[in-house]
Amino acid sequence: MKVALVGNPNTGKSSLFNRLTGLSQKVGNFPGVTVDKRTGEMNLGNGQSASVTDLPGAYSLYPTAPDEKIVLEVLANLKHPNFPDVVIYVADAANLERHLLLLTQVADLGLPVVLALNMVDLAEASGIRCYPDRLAKELAMPVMVVNGRTGLGIDALRAALPKARARAKPFYPIPADWQALAAEIQRRWPAPSDYHALLISHHLGLGLPAATDQEQLQALCKRSGLRSIRGQVDETMARYDFIGAVVARSVENVAQSGSATFSERLDRVLMHKVWGSLTFFVILLLLFQAIFTWSKGPMEAIEWSFALGAEWLKVNLPGGWLTDLLTEGVMAGLAGVVVFVPQIALLSFFIALLEESGYMARAVFLSDSVMRKFGLNGRSIVSLISGLACAIPAIMSTRSIRNWRERLITILVTPLMSCSARIPVFMLLVTFVVPGDLYWGFFNLQGLVFMGLYLTGAGAAIFSAWALSKLLKVAGQGFFLLELPSYKMPHWKNVGLTVYEKVVTFVWEAGKMILLISVLLWGLATYGPPSQMRTAEVQARAEAVAAQLDTVATADLMAAKRLEASYAGLLGKTIEPLIAPLGFDWKIGIALITSFAAREVFVGTMATLYSVGSADDGDLKTVGQQMRAAKNAAGLPMYSPAVAAALLIYYLFAMQCMSTAAVVYRETNSWRWPVLQIVYLTALAYLAAWVTYICLA
Amino acid sequence: MPKSPFKTERSIAQLAINERAIVDHCADEALSAQLLEIGLVPGQEVMLLRRGPLGSPVYLKAGKNYLAIRSKEAGQVLLQA
Numbered sequence: 001m002k003v004a005l006v007g008n009p010n011t012g013k014s015s016l017f018n019r020l021t022g023l024s025q026k027v028g029n030f031p032g033v034t035v036d037k038r039t040g041e042m043n044l045g046n047g048q049s050a051s052v053t054d055l056p057g058a059y060s061l062y063p064t065a066p067d068e069k070i071v072l073e074v075l076a077n078l079k080h081p082n083f084p085d086v087v088i089y090v091a092d093a094a095n096l097e098r099h100l101l102l103l104t105q106v107a108d109l110g111l112p113v114v115l116a117l118n119m120v121d122l123a124e125a126s127g128i129r130c131y132p133d134r135l136a137k138e139l140a141m142p143v144m145v146v147n148g149r150t151g152l153g154i155d156a157l158r159a160a161l162p163k164a165r166a167r168a169k170p171f172y173p174i175p176a177d178w179q180a181l182a183a184e185i186q187r188r189w190p191a192p193s194d195y196h197a198l199l200i201s202h203h204l205g206l207g208l209p210a211a212t213d214q215e216q217l218q219a220l221c222k223r224s225g226l227r228s229i230r231g232q233v234d235e236t237m238a239r240y241d242f243i244g245a246v247v248a249r250s251v252e253n254v255a256q257s258g259s260a261t262f263s264e265r266l267d268r269v270l271m272h273k274v275w276g277s278l279t280f281f282v283i284l285l286l287l288f289q290a291i292f293t294w295s296k297g298p299m300e301a302i303e304w305s306f307a308l309g310a311e312w313l314k315v316n317l318p319g320g321w322l323t324d325l326l327t328e329g330v331m332a333g334l335a336g337v338v339v340f341v342p343q344i345a346l347l348s349f350f351i352a353l354l355e356e357s358g359y360m361a362r363a364v365f366l367s368d369s370v371m372r373k374f375g376l377n378g379r380s381i382v383s384l385i386s387g388l389a390c391a392i393p394a395i396m397s398t399r400s401i402r403n404w405r406e407r408l409i410t411i412l413v414t415p416l417m418s419c420s421a422r423i424p425v426f427m428l429l430v431t432f433v434v435p436g437d438l439y440w441g442f443f444n445l446q447g448l449v450f451m452g453l454y455l456t457g458a459g460a461a462i463f464s465a466w467a468l469s470k471l472l473k474v475a476g477q478g479f480f481l482l483e484l485p486s487y488k489m490p491h492w493k494n495v496g497l498t499v500y501e502k503v504v505t506f507v508w509e510a511g512k513m514i515l516l517i518s519v520l521l522w523g524l525a526t527y528g529p530p531s532q533m534r535t536a537e538v539q540a541r542a543e544a545v546a547a548q549l550d551t552v553a554t555a556d557l558m559a560a561k562r563l564e565a566s567y568a569g570l571l572g573k574t575i576e577p578l579i580a581p582l583g584f585d586w587k588i589g590i591a592l593i594t595s596f597a598a599r600e601v602f603v604g605t606m607a608t609l610y611s612v613g614s615a616d617d618g619d620l621k622t623v624g625q626q627m628r629a630a631k632n633a634a635g636l637p638m639y640s641p642a643v644a645a646a647l648l649i650y651y652l653f654a655m656q657c658m659s660t661a662a663v664v665y666r667e668t669n670s671w672r673w674p675v676l677q678i679v680y681l682t683a684l685a686y687l688a689a690w691v692t693y694i695c696l697a
Numbered sequence: 698m699p700k701s702p703f704k705t706e707r708s709i710a711q712l713a714i715n716e717r718a719i720v721d722h723c724a725d726e727a728l729s730a731q732l733l734e735i736g737l738v739p740g741q742e743v744m745l746l747r748r749g750p751l752g753s754p755v756y757l758k759a760g761k762n763y764l765a766i767r768s769k770e771a772g773q774v775l776l777q778a
Contacts (some may be wrong), residue, residue: 059734095761098736236733263763264746271747271756298747365765479728480754481735482765627738 001050003042003161004084004464006071006106008099009057010358010485014038015148018052018497020158027501034399034669035067039082045158052346053082061105061199064479065402075109078192078201086112086164088157093130093145094123096251100139100243101236104171107141109199110192112164115143115640116157122486126261127254134250140167149491170195172239178231184220189213200230260301263358263486270362280366283359287350290418291343291389298342306335314534325519328526333518336598337511340392340659341503347386347393348502349495352618354382355400356399356490361482368480377406384410384461387417388454391660392510396502396668409468411664412677415655416461418454421599425651426453428603428620432627432644457652506663513662521568521597521658525590528566536565556611564606568593582650582686583643583693585632595656602651642696646689654685710753710771712745718719718776719743719758725773731772736762743776 007013018023021040030037050395056067063069074082082182091099096117107113117130132180136143142160145510146153174182174194185197201221254276260268270276310331317323354360364378371378379401394414401407418426430446438445527533544554563569572590579589591605603623607613610626634666655661655678664674712718722738723729737743737759746763747756753768766774 062730062734095736097760098762101734193699229730232730233726233733236730237738240733240738264758267746267756273748273750277750361765365749365754365756368765368767369749369753479731479770480765480767481731481770482754483735484756484763484765486763 001044001048001086001162001184002082002084003050003052004074004082004087005052005054006075006087006088006102007057007090008059008092008102010483011057011090011092011099012148012491013054013057015491015494016088016090016116016118016146017052018493019148019151021052025497025501027505030070032669033066033070034667035070036399038083043158044161045155046162048162050161054290058102060102060236061109062202064406067402072199072203075106075111076196076203083682084111086161088116088161090116090118090146090148091112093117093120094128096124096130096247097240097244098492100247101239101518103139104239104243105165105195108170108172108193110166110196112166113141114145114157114160114164115139115141116153117143117145118148120145122488124514127269129252129254131250131252134365135246138246138665157220162479171242172235174198174233181220185217188216188487236610240530241255247547261486266487267362267484270359271365276362280363283354283363284381287347287382288385288388290346290350291393295342295346299339301342302339303335306338308330315356324526329519329522330515332522333515336518336659337507337514340390340506343390344393344396344506345503347389347397347498348499351382351400351493352498353490356488356494358485358487360400361484374465375406375472376407376465377401377403377410379405380410380465383414384417384458387414387419387461390419390421391415391417391657392506392663395660395663396506398667405469408668408673409465409472411667412468412673412680413464414460415657415660415677415681416457416464416653418457418652419599419657421657422651424603424620425599426450426648428606428624428627429644429648429651431624432639433641433648453648453652455607460653505666509666510659510662513665514659517658517662518597521594523567524571525563525566525568525594528562528569532565533562536561550612553611556608556613559608559613560611563590563605580647581693582689583640583646583697585638588647592650592656594662595651596658598659599651599656639695644695645696646693649692650685650689652685653681653688657679706775707775708772709743709745709757709766709774710768712743712776714745714747717742717744721775721777723774728770728773732766735764736760737764737774743774748771 005017017038017040020042024042024471025038028037028039029035040052040054041049042052044050053074053513055071058068058071060068061072061075063072074080075084075087077083089103089106091103103113103115115135117135119130120130123130130145132143132145142164144153144156144160146157154452170193170395172195178198179194181201182194182197185191185201186194189197189200191197191200201217270279310327313327313331314323317326351360360379360382363382367378367381371380380398383394383397383401386397391414394417395411398407398410398414401410407522430449433450434445440448528536537558541554544557549557568590569586571593572588573586575589575592576584576586579585579592584592587606587609590609591602594605595602603620604613606627607623610623610630612622612626627639628637632638661674661678664677667670668674706721707718709718709720720737720741720743722739723732732738737757741760744758745755746758748768749755749765754765755768755771756763756765757771758764
């Protein structure tokens with residue numbers, strides 16, 4: 001048996017879903033769109049089980065957003081894989097006058113429905129008392145009181161499902177004018193009910209397989225003079241009239257004190273132009289701090305334990321290329337995936353907290369007017385700020401942006417927010433541009449340059465968003481209509497499940513790609529044309545002996561020469577003419593290539609190339625010293641302020657993070673966007689670096 | 698929906714904070730359909746609770762629903778005199 005959970009947004013549907021399915025739930029995508037599809041298994045209580053699909057929240061079967069469209073598609077298309085045998089309609093007991101609208105529409109499709117009244121405790125607290133038996137009689141369907149959080153009524157719900165039947169009569173009698181049209185449609189494409197047939201006509205061909213069918217339908221509708229919106233409005237009003245009467249007879253409104261509710265009082269502050277915005281700003285700051293600082297410990301622990309694991313493998317496995325592949329390629333790759341888990345978990349946690357408590361809607365409200373000028377959404381600002389820590393969880397968080405265009409623009413510009421991986425690169429290079437002891441008034445010049453970089457990144461992000469919003473003209477989607485839920489204590493089980501879900505999705509889906517590219521890059525940097533590699537090793541050994549280097553220094557020199565002779569080295573030398581106008585040489589070229597694994601790899605690569613590969617990864621001083629001593633072909637210092645500045649600017653704009661590309665692919669469901677992003681950002685980085693170099697050289 | 702005979706009608710966008718009024722109708726048909734579905738119905742009492750930082754969106758209480766719409770759309774929802 002297949003069950004679907006349907007209801008308005010903010011009804012606690014997800015709590016109920018979690019109760020029914022527990023850990024059996026899986027998250028995927030509805031085909032063709034990046035809308036979360038949550039499915040799971042539930043027990044029916046009599047030994048049988050059923051599959052449950054949690055459909056996105058919707059206000060009616062006339063969709064205004066991609067996720068509302070999914071609801072219509074699943075419920076109106078009998079051939080849809082998730083088409084249910086019975087629907088659990090979840091409604092907020094405090095606001096049945098509106099919530100029952102969608103219920104009557106769904107029932108009119110000819111589907112068996114069980115009405116689950118949720119949040120009854122909250123309703124009672126505001127003086128609203130429901131009489132489920134009266135309601136059941138009026139609506140001619142089973143009505144149960146449930147509580148998604150406490151589990152009240154769940155067993156009764158389970159038992160009611162197999163017994164549910166479709167209603168004999170529709171709630172909304174089709175107006176006389178359209179009965180003929182409905183009959184015509186039914187004749188050619190039989191539908192479970194007349195309403196179903198009319199919906200098909202309104203949405204032109206939903207669930208109809210062939211294009212010719214759709215043309216015929218269109219012709220039919222034209223002939224009958226069906227005026228869509230007028231019809232929709234009349235239908236909605238008629239339904240409301242009916243529902244209003246039913247609710248008046250089954251729900252009691254106890255006299256209220258007239259004083260503001262808790263949510264209203266809280267909103268006086270949190271929605272205030274000044275205080276609200278201030279609070280929002282503080283919350284964003286906290287968010288950033290959390291992902292930036294609190295994740296450091298766990299991330300280091302992960303890297304350390306993987307390094308340990310690799311060591312152990314190296315010791316215990318026989319030497320050879322397979323062991324090397326496992327320890328240096330695969331283990332490092334796996335570490336590169338798992339290392340993101342703390343940041344993803346923390347961000348998902350905070351965002352879930354914001355959503356569950358109801359605050360997120362307030363944040364969207366406060367930032368809407370500013371964000372809209374740049375084609376962004378209020379939720380975009382949460383993603384952008386998170387991007388200052390790491391773009392991966394930030395891009396994953398854009399899923400909550402319902403408008404596809406706003407979501408896409410946010411995804412495309414987020415990498416321009418300087419993420420924390422750029423910091424080691426910035427720190428290393430900034431010393432070449434500005435000496436550390438220079439001050440401008442109170443301000444340390446290096447610190448100012450740092451800030452300048454961040455501001456430039458953010459500025460570029462905002463400008464790109466604005467430009468994209470002008471270029472990406474998509475057909476207008478629904479008006480901005482935001483419902484503000486009452487403030488609630490977050491349901492920790494929901495929060496926990498959401499975090500778990502996001503982490504698993506990332507590791508499983510993006511992780512595969514990241515691992516693949518990581519191993520590839522490792523291969524390129526470790527292996528080279530055999531003859532060249534041998535020559536390099538021989539040469540290195542000879543040099544080491546001549547300079548009387550100790551074992552460590554010899555190993556470093558070997559590593560440097562091997563990297564130069566590897567495929568990555570070859571590539572670096574090949575692209576040298578391309579990057580020469582920026583003042584870069586082939587060594588920088590190699591670093592640019594290896595940095596695609598992760599930006600901070602730049603430091604490690606530089607270290608290896610300058611024969612200090614054995615130095616501690618965080619030891620920027622040693623690398624810096626070597627770089628300072630490096631000379632270019634003309635005998636002048638390689639890393640002049642101009643070159644360093646150009647390199648800084650390049651790293652500021654370029655998209656050098658395969659993990660980001662992998663996540664963008666997952667979130668946009670196509671290769672087009674990550675490729676476009678890489679091309680655009682690389683071009684931007686190149687141009688900006690070139691201009692910088694020209695100006696400073 | 699009955700149309701008011703008066704030409705100059707006030708809209709939600711013109712309400713003062715904490716002012717209440719009754720909704721008459723919505724000038725834009727597509728918008729009216731969506732507003733109906735979210736709970737903003739003619740004949741209902743609305744109260745303006747807050748305005749956003751740059752004047753948009755506006756935060757309303759419509760019956761039992763707490764909604765926010767942009768000021769442009771709010772200007773289309775006309776009130777009974």
